[in-house]
Amino acid sequence: MSTSSQHQFRYTQTPSKVLHLRNLPWECAEEEIKELCKPFGKIVNTKCNVGANRNQAFVEFADLNQAISMVSYYASSSEPAQVRGKTVYIQYSNRHEIVNNKSPGDVPGNVLLVTIEGVEAGDVSIDVIHLVFSAFGFVHKIATFEKAAGFQALIQFSDADTAASARNALDGRSIPRYLLPEHVGSCHLRISYSAHTDLNIKFQSHRSRDYTNPYLPVNPTAIEGMVQPAVGPDGKKKEPESNVLLASIENMQYAVTVDVIHTVFSAFGTVQKIAIFEKNGQTQALVQYPDVTTAATAREALEGHCIYDGGFCKLHLSYSRHTDLNVKAFSDKSRDYTVPDPSMLAAQAPAAAWQNFQASPMYPGGSPAVQGQVPGGQVPSWDPTVQAVAPSYASAPGTFHGQTYAAPAYSPAAMPAASSPLSHTSPVSHNANSLGITQPRVQQNVNVQPSGASPLGPGSSPVMESSPDAQGLGQPTLRPGGASPPGQAPYHG
DNA sequence: AGCACA
Numbered sequence: 001m002s003t004s005s006q007h008q009f010r011y012t013q014t015p016s017k018v019l020h021l022r023n024l025p026w027e028c029a030e031e032e033i034k035e036l037c038k039p040f041g042k043i044v045n046t047k048c049n050v051g052a053n054r055n056q057a058f059v060e061f062a063d064l065n066q067a068i069s070m071v072s073y074y075a076s077s078s079e080p081a082q083v084r085g086k087t088v089y090i091q092y093s094n095r096h097e098i099v100n101n102k103s104p105g106d107v108p109g110n111v112l113l114v115t116i117e118g119v120e121a122g123d124v125s126i127d128v129i130h131l132v133f134s135a136f137g138f139v140h141k142i143a144t145f146e147k148a149a150g151f152q153a154l155i156q157f158s159d160a161d162t163a164a165s166a167r168n169a170l171d172g173r174s175i176p177r178y179l180l181p182e183h184v185g186s187c188h189l190r191i192s193y194s195a196h197t198d199l200n201i202k203f204q205s206h207r208s209r210d211y212t213n214p215y216l217p218v219n220p221t222a223i224e225g226m227v228q229p230a231v232g233p234d235g236k237k238k239e240p241e242s243n244v245l246l247a248s249i250e251n252m253q254y255a256v257t258v259d260v261i262h263t264v265f266s267a268f269g270t271v272q273k274i275a276i277f278e279k280n281g282q283t284q285a286l287v288q289y290p291d292v293t294t295a296a297t298a299r300e301a302l303e304g305h306c307i308y309d310g311g312f313c314k315l316h317l318s319y320s321r322h323t324d325l326n327v328k329a330f331s332d333k334s335r336d337y338t339v340p341d342p343s344m345l346a347a348q349a350p351a352a353a354w355q356n357f358q359a360s361p362m363y364p365g366g367s368p369a370v371q372g373q374v375p376g377g378q379v380p381s382w383d384p385t386v387q388a389v390a391p392s393y394a395s396a397p398g399t400f401h402g403q404t405y406a407a408p409a410y411s412p413a414a415m416p417a418a419s420s421p422l423s424h425t426s427p428v429s430h431n432a433n434s435l436g437i438t439q440p441r442v443q444q445n446v447n448v449q450p451s452g453a454s455p456l457g458p459g460s461s462p463v464m465e466s467s468p469d470a471q472g473l474g475q476p477t478l479r480p481g482g483a484s485p486p487g488q489a490p491y492h493g
Numbered sequence: 494a495g496c497a498c499a
Contacts (some may be wrong), residue, residue, distance in 0.1 A: 018496095020495080020496055020497095022494055022495065022496085023494055023495095047497060047499095050496075050497050051495090051496075051497080055494095056494095056495085056496070056497085057497095058496075058497065087494095089494060089495080091495080091496090093496065093497090094496065095496075095497080098497080099497085099499095100497085100498085100499055104499075105499090106499090
């Protein structure tokens with residue numbers, strides 16, 4: 001043994017109440033580490049799954065002598081410290097206390113946040129998730145979603161103990177291969193706790209389930225297969241229709257406020273809710289109508305038109321996968337016209353709250369349950385472009401954890417493609433008014449017809465009274481019913 | 494197999 005090697009790690013020799021454990025098994029659970037350490041004293045803190053490989057941990061004893069006794073014991077023991085048969089290396093930490101050992105995801109609760117790594121959203125059906133986690137207790141609710149972190153699921157158990165047992169057993173584990181499509185490689189579960197205590201599931205769908213309420217309606221637009229935008233032979237997208245429109249606003253030289261959106265879209269029917277958000281640097285808005293027909297009318301009439309003269313704020317409309325927006329009733333980016341009383345907002349527990357929770361880690365530390373509230377009045381982080389892919393995997397009955405499971409409640413029904421009448425969804429208009437995306441020479445204006453009747457296509461678009469310059473910024477020029485002949489655009493950019 | 498950033 002060279003003196004240099006002794007010097008190399010000399011600094012680790014200073015005793016500390018905190019021990020550094022390394023070479024732990026993959027995603028070793030906190031309980032396993034405690035089991036190893038607690039014979040030597042009282043553990044006051046741990047920090048697990050640290051290091052690049054998440055196979056290290058820190059354990060803080062109440063007393064320095066307890067830490068010394070553990071190090072001393074294994075220094076002289078013929079049997080090394082082991083977890084799951086794997087030798088664990090124990091040294092004094094170079095710090096003397098564990099600070100902030102609990103990240104929010106480590107605060108136990110009855111709802112787990114599960115990240116399924118290495119899969120696409122369509123690879124793991126909600127039935128498979130349910131199957132896997134049901135082995136540990138009754139799964140009340142599941143909500144799945146896609147975020148930057150990947151495909152995730154919130155899984156609600158009855159209590160924190162059940163959730164903890166599932167977490168301890170499955171964190172870092174993989175979903176069995178036979179439950180996955182063949183093309184999926186590794187598929188590790190990364191599990192932490194959610195701050196939620198009760199998920200608000202609005203529909204039984206391919207992405208959310210409430211097993212406590214079998215009578216919950218099935219979201220008609222979220223049935224498997226329905227949401228996947230089919231591509232026809234001509235390459236046109238055939239989206240499922242919806243009562244909610246997704247408006248992308250191109251060339252947004254002027255502010256587009258909730259009020260502006262409301263004004264424009266109210267021409268075709270009652271606008272129930274609006275949410276404005278940014279997506280890939282482009283402003284988009286979700287506009288909710290009471291029914292699909294109204295939305296279709298508005299879509300037909302507004303597609304390709306500009307809110308302002310001069311080719312500004314050009315609208316591109318598609319159907320959202322949403323059917324009922326959960327938005328803050330009054331904010332600068334959203335409006336819920338069905339909730340006149342702001343105090344009602346608390347009762348409008350948005351199912352999107354957990355999405356928001358994912359997007360912005362602003363859950364109050366230690367504060368119980370941000371349940372049912374959109375935190376901070378933020379606009380929910382809608383991600384309408386993430387169109388869920390219909391699971392190609394049909395979960396078959398099988399056994400897992402020694403239990404036999406029935407077939408999934410939802411068979412992958414064939415997409416009722418015929419129900420989508422939209423055959424002219426091409427982004428490029430074939431009409432005379434060739435609204436060049438880059439060089440809009442002729443102004444196409446929003447035609448507002450309060451009756452909503454006989455919406456005009458882009459080719460027969462009437463014009464607004466004037467350019468935004470004449471009207472001042474921020475106010476679209478709307479002339480109800482004042483249909484001018486086509487080609488009479490007064491503004492030439 | 495060698496130190497934490499939530």
